Amino acid sequence: MRVVLADDERMVRTALRVILAAETGITVVGEAATGAEAVSVVRALRPDVVLMDVRMPGIDGIRATELILGSMAPPPRVVVVTTFENDSYVYEALRAGASGFLLKRAAAEDLVQAVRLVARSDSLLFPAAVRGLAAAYAPGGTAAAPPPWAARLTGREADVLRLIAKGLTNAEIAGRLGVGPATAKTHVAAVLAKTGARDRTQAVIAAYESGFITPA
Incomplete structure (x- = not known):
């Protein structure tokens, strides 16, 4: 499983890389610090999974997700990595095509499980959280x-x-x-x-x- 990390915080990317590097069968092939860079890196490297921060300078993770999923066939699976789960950014990212989301404070084993799930085309669905987001933001x-x-x-x-x-x-x-x-x-x-x-x-x-x- 080939993974790209997109987050404007270097420490977050480093932590994610260290966790995933310890896992058999998962390879971090690239990183990006902005949404525009994420689009470029993903198009060039064609990973299986993208871990995408939603709040980045310039093109945010929502627009980056739209651009990636709308321009690649087959597209990678995008997992939003966010600080707050009850956030309009998260809901918009899901609407844009993200397969699910993770909190940045999630345990290492949850991160690894998420990558493995979406890589085999399962979605990362948290019913209560998605229901709450829909109640707050769905038209x-x-x-x-x-x-x-x-x-x-x-x-x-x-x-x-x-x-x-x-x-x-x-x-x-x-x-x-x-x-x-x-x-x-x-x-x-x-x-x-x-x-x-x-x-x-x-x-x-x-x-x-x-x-x-x-x-x-």
Whole structure:
């Protein structure tokens, strides 16, 4: 797993590099101190995962995430690394396509787990935190105007989207619905396709923003 670190604080980048360097199968291939530099470094090195600070001078992490994900195929997975979880910057980064976020005070093992999760195309979803962010910052929708994709979901797929929003894994969804793991995986894939989401985090954001799921 190839990782790029983007943070305007050298000490933060050094700490992240030291933690990841101790792990087998993870290599930090580049660093960036600004959003513009992050875009350039990521495009040149094509890492699997980018750990992105959101508050950087010039182009911030939100815009850098948009530029990276909109210009690379296949795109890397972006994890926002932030000081405050209940922050409009975090929510905007998730809307821009980030697969999840981590607090800078997170334990070393949580950082490593996050990199491994997103590298294998899982999203880093914290249901309570995302729900709180949606309550504070999502524009929301109305029951009278459901999103176009809602009509394309089967009843079972709608249930799966609600379970995804609760943070359940495919195995947990299978157990909750009484189906096999392969069936649960198929339902999740259908939800992502019909909502137009890149991953589970994006599907949940779309559900909150449209009013399909409400923070309450």
